[in-house]
Amino acid sequence: MLQEIRQVLRLVVLMSKQGRRHGSGSTGGLLILLWDEEAGAQRLNCTVAAAGSWCSGVEIKALQLDLKGRMFPHVSPSLEPDPEDLIPFTELHGSLRLLLSFQMKDARHWPSDWQSDVEAVLQAFSLANAGIQIHLKLKFAQKTSVRDFRAKIKAKVSRADQPPLLLDVSCPEQKRWFLSKPHGWAKRASWCQGGHPVDGGRLPLGIPPQAMDGGLLGDLSVRLVTLLHPCVLQYPNMPTELKSIKVLVYNPCNIPVSGPSGFFQTLPSSMDCQHLGLRGLQCPAHKDPEFRVGTVFTTEQWENEKKCDDEEQESSHLPVQQSLLLFLLLQHRNPFCSHLSDFVAADMLIEHHLEEILCNNKPAVMAAIRTEIGNAMKAQNQRKKQQEKLNSAAEVILSSTMSIVSCSSNVDFRNACFDLMKVADTHALSSHLGESLRRVMSWRFLPVGRCYSTQMEENLLHHGSTKSEI
Amino acid sequence: MLGKQISCTMESGSTQFFFLIDKLRIQLLNSIEGATEKDYFQEEISPREILSRIESVILRIVESLSKNEAPVLELPNRSSWSNVDFDSGVGLQMSSGHSVTTVKSNCPASVTKFAQILKILSVIYRLVQSNSYATKRDVYYNNTQLFGSQRSVDTIVDDISCMLKVSRRALHVMATSKGLIAGDLCYLEEDGTRIDCRSSSAAVSVSSNVSGIRNIVSSAKFVMIVEKDATFQRLLNDDFCRKLSPCIMITGKGVPDVNSRLMVKKLWDTLQIPIFALVDADPHGFEIMCIYKYGSVAMSFEAHSLTVPSVMWLGLLPSDLQRLMVPKRSLLPLTRRDENKLNSLLKRPYFASQPQWQKEMELMQQSKVKAEIQSLADIAPDFLTSIYLPNKLRFGGWL
Numbered sequence: 001m002l003q004e005i006r007q008v009l010r011l012v013v014l015m016s017k018q019g020r021r022h023g024s025g026s027t028g029g030l031l032i033l034l035w036d037e038e039a040g041a042q043r044l045n046c047t048v049a050a051a052g053s054w055c056s057g058v059e060i061k062a063l064q065l066d067l068k069g070r071m072f073p074h075v076s077p078s079l080e081p082d083p084e085d086l087i088p089f090t091e092l093h094g095s096l097r098l099l100l101s102f103q104m105k106d107a108r109h110w111p112s113d114w115q116s117d118v119e120a121v122l123q124a125f126s127l128a129n130a131g132i133q134i135h136l137k138l139k140f141a142q143k144t145s146v147r148d149f150r151a152k153i154k155a156k157v158s159r160a161d162q163p164p165l166l167l168d169v170s171c172p173e174q175k176r177w178f179l180s181k182p183h184g185w186a187k188r189a190s191w192c193q194g195g196h197p198v199d200g201g202r203l204p205l206g207i208p209p210q211a212m213d214g215g216l217l218g219d220l221s222v223r224l225v226t227l228l229h230p231c232v233l234q235y236p237n238m239p240t241e242l243k244s245i246k247v248l249v250y251n252p253c254n255i256p257v258s259g260p261s262g263f264f265q266t267l268p269s270s271m272d273c274q275h276l277g278l279r280g281l282q283c284p285a286h287k288d289p290e291f292r293v294g295t296v297f298t299t300e301q302w303e304n305e306k307k308c309d310d311e312e313q314e315s316s317h318l319p320v321q322q323s324l325l326l327f328l329l330l331q332h333r334n335p336f337c338s339h340l341s342d343f344v345a346a347d348m349l350i351e352h353h354l355e356e357i358l359c360n361n362k363p364a365v366m367a368a369i370r371t372e373i374g375n376a377m378k379a380q381n382q383r384k385k386q387q388e389k390l391n392s393a394a395e396v397i398l399s400s401t402m403s404i405v406s407c408s409s410n411v412d413f414r415n416a417c418f419d420l421m422k423v424a425d426t427h428a429l430s431s432h433l434g435e436s437l438r439r440v441m442s443w444r445f446l447p448v449g450r451c452y453s454t455q456m457e458e459n460l461l462h463h464g465s466t467k468s469e470i
Numbered sequence: 471m472l473g474k475q476i477s478c479t480m481e482s483g484s485t486q487f488f489f490l491i492d493k494l495r496i497q498l499l500n501s502i503e504g505a506t507e508k509d510y511f512q513e514e515i516s517p518r519e520i521l522s523r524i525e526s527v528i529l530r531i532v533e534s535l536s537k538n539e540a541p542v543l544e545l546p547n548r549s550s551w552s553n554v555d556f557d558s559g560v561g562l563q564m565s566s567g568h569s570v571t572t573v574k575s576n577c578p579a580s581v582t583k584f585a586q587i588l589k590i591l592s593v594i595y596r597l598v599q600s601n602s603y604a605t606k607r608d609v610y611y612n613n614t615q616l617f618g619s620q621r622s623v624d625t626i627v628d629d630i631s632c633m634l635k636v637s638r639r640a641l642h643v644m645a646t647s648k649g650l651i652a653g654d655l656c657y658l659e660e661d662g663t664r665i666d667c668r669s670s671s672a673a674v675s676v677s678s679n680v681s682g683i684r685n686i687v688s689s690a691k692f693v694m695i696v697e698k699d700a701t702f703q704r705l706l707n708d709d710f711c712r713k714l715s716p717c718i719m720i721t722g723k724g725v726p727d728v729n730s731r732l733m734v735k736k737l738w739d740t741l742q743i744p745i746f747a748l749v750d751a752d753p754h755g756f757e758i759m760c761i762y763k764y765g766s767v768a769m770s771f772e773a774h775s776l777t778v779p780s781v782m783w784l785g786l787l788p789s790d791l792q793r794l795m796v797p798k799r800s801l802l803p804l805t806r807r808d809e810n811k812l813n814s815l816l817k818r819p820y821f822a823s824q825p826q827w828q829k830e831m832e833l834m835q836q837s838k839v840k841a842e843i844q845s846l847a848d849i850a851p852d853f854l855t856s857i858y859l860p861n862k863l864r865f866g867g868w869l
Contacts, residue, residue, distance in 0.1 A: 237576065237578070386578040389578050389581065389582065390576075390578060390581055392585075393575075393581040393582055393584065393585035394581075394585075396585035396586075396588065396589055396613075396616060397531075397575060397584065397585050397588050399592075400585070400588035400589045400591065400592035401528055401531060401532070401588060401592075403592040403595070403596070404524065404525065404528050404591070404592050404595050405528065407595065407596060407599060408521070408525060410521070410522070410525055413522075413525045413528075413529065416529055416532075417528070417529065417532045420529075420532050420533055420536040421532065421535070421536050422536075433532065433535055436535040436536070436538060437535060437541075437575070439538065440534075440535065440538060440539065440540040440541075440575070440576050441540070441575070441576045441581075444540065444576040444577070
């Protein structure tokens with residue numbers, strides 16, 4: 001099922017690129033509709049529909065007549081979907097540019113969590129194609145579930161020598177433990193709801209002999225983009241700690257590919273963690289939903305402290321846990337490719353030989369990844385240094401203040417201090433002053449123009465937001 | 471030869487010799503009587519009041535923290551000319567509407583300074599409370615890691631003095647004096663030590679507790695401020711104080727410290743005799759003289775206790791170089807830095823009440839040369855003490 005959905009996406013993207021008129025956009029909708037004909041059926045029907053400017057180059061007839069047979073050897077024609085299921089989609093995104101239905105057999109042999117796999121792939125696709133709203137509708141076993149993948153905040157990553165990239169930079173739900181609870185006394189303070197992608201540039205890749213023998217020719221490269229969540233730029237004193245690094249690989253169609261697990265398993269040993277300021281990287285064996293697509297590494301620090309519930313994190317005592325998303329976007333150019341089938345073949349070859357391609361370019365790829373992680377760590381290490389400076393000064397400020405209060409024979413002065421902090425003695429005063437001082441230091445707020453503040457939140461919910469970041 | 475022709479006797483007590491100086495003194499006294507009473511910087515603030523002012527600072531900090539706001543300290547800006555007014559009767563004094571520098575406790579760039587200020591405040595609090603004293607050096611060694619350098623401590627002590635509107639002496643933080651004094655002067659230190667500056671061969675260090683000096687006894691006709699220690703030593707060796715007795719000479723060894731300035735002020739307030747400045751004929755020397763006379767921007771908040779607007783410019787004047795035909799080999803060209811300094815000095819507010827000074831500086835600007843006092847030795851080895859200074863003092867060669 002997943003493979004077929006990915007094939008359709010590949011076709012749509014490639015046809016769109018081929019047929020795209022100059023200046024046409026990258027927005028629109030994608031509908032994945034999965035349904036069974038009757039309860040207990042072993043066959044599952046799949047309909048893929050697309051609308052909007054992102055698929056403006058798609059010719060449905062060419063798709064259905066020419067390539068369908070070759071692309072989907074394991075499927076059979078399907079019944080047409082219920083038009084009622086398409087109406088909301090067309091109302092939202094306009095007339096369909098693509099409507100393709102097929103049927104999968106032997107659903108009982110599929111992995112039990114195949115739905116999660118589909119969702120994970122669509123989620124990852126949405127991250128790198130933020131202009132496309134994805135609707136997944138599942139109707140089987142007499143149950144209906146709907147899941148939308150829509151970017152609340154988009155950022156265009158532009159570079160002179162690169163095609164523009166529209167990323168979903170909205171802070172993931174599971175990382176927003178503190179966003180809904182801005183600190184009560186920071187009246188002006190707001191949280192950045194998104195992230196700020198950093199374009200690491202393009203790295204040329206050599207094509208390994210096996211891939212060449214398979215027919216993969218031309219220029220191959222990988223573009224690295226990083227995204228750090230949550231953004232705490234507006235809190236320059238807040239200590240941060242990198243909890244995890246998730247690596248997502250995309251083929252030249254911007255479709256996420258699974259693996260190559262072998263290559264990335266060697267990443268921790270290739271990183272000079274000490275030099276980077278990391279306490280080590282681990283690749284967890286478990287498969288949480290977040291980890292279904294891409295490779296995730298967790299830092300050893302996080303592994304040791306994972307028992308702490310995110311919801312209970314006390315920001316004045318713990319650093320903010322951040323996650324780094326590393327996009328590896330493969331790009332391919334072959335002037336001898338002219339037909340759609342050529343592009344499809346090249347794309348599939350790249351996926352097939354991805355492990356060899358990355359291994360063939362291991363030093364350069366690892367160095368590039370190291371650079372990107374190093375840049376993320378620089379900011380963290382800088383914060384750590386500042387935090388040490390603040391903590392050191394806080395000790396002196398507190399001890400000097402308490403020295404004067406303790407020595408003072410002015411009862412009015414002492415009582416005024418106690419009353420202000422609502423304490424009864426110098427010991428409690430010291431404790432409360434210390435807590436308050438560390439809090440005001442850590443929670444210092446400086447608005448940053450490019451951050452997506454909570455004041456925008458209502459707009460985002462309705463209209464979304466797009467910014468350009470270079 | 472020239473020196474022998476015009477040399478004159480310098481016997482102590484010669485009425486004729488000090489005629490013009492005595493006349494000058496009368497003029498100065500008359501001008502003082504005509505001056506209106508001014509609000510002087512508070513010299514006598516009780517220790518309790520000082521403690522109270524420090525407590526007010528702490529209370530504001532606690533209040534900020536009680537509201538979960540980052541405490542800030544506001545320090546009057548002591549480095550900006552825009553914060554200073556000029557009064558010819560006082561000199562450079564801090565404007566009432568002066569700008570402030572904000573030191574934040576939650577900004578990494580300023581948090582260390584915030585902590586340094588609090589630390590020194592706590593040290594001062596204890597000193598005042600226990601009526602004990604410490605030097606700025608002692609304060610620095612209290613926590614060298616925090617302060618980093620002696621200069622940081624020095625600056626912050628002055629900042630605190632300005633912020634609390636209290637003299638540094640009242641904060642019980644003393645500074646080791648670098649100045650020297652010699653001549654017809656005796657006094658008692660606060661601890662009862664008797665100081666006699668009349669030794670002909672050695673000078674006395676300026677007291678580190680000038681405000682505590684009492685029982686000043688002197689018959690000096692004038693005080694001479696000497697810019698450089700080298701010149702001061704030369705005069706000492708040449709027995710200047712005996713030859714032109716009775717007189718007092720003092721040096722701050724370059725840019726004067728606060729104690730040297732306080733001493734000059736003290737001598738003026740107590741003896742009310744003319745005070746002359748002997749500085750090099752260069753922009754730097756001129757500026758040093760102006761510090762004694764009109765004060766500095768950094769200490770403008772204490773102008774009333776530090777400035778002596780009656781200081782007269784005795785030499786070395788730029789016009790002296792031409793008049794005395796100082797050998798060209800002794801003259802130095804003005805550097806780019808000298809020229810910039812000179813241009814800056816000419817824009818200062820002093821010259822509105824000192825047209826003759828302005829002429830001298832413009833002469834320096836036009837001639838593009840400068841000279842040290844030592845250049846007079848190229849005329850004759852003892853020219854300075856035997857001819858130049860006696861003639862200047864006898865015949866009113868001051869501005």
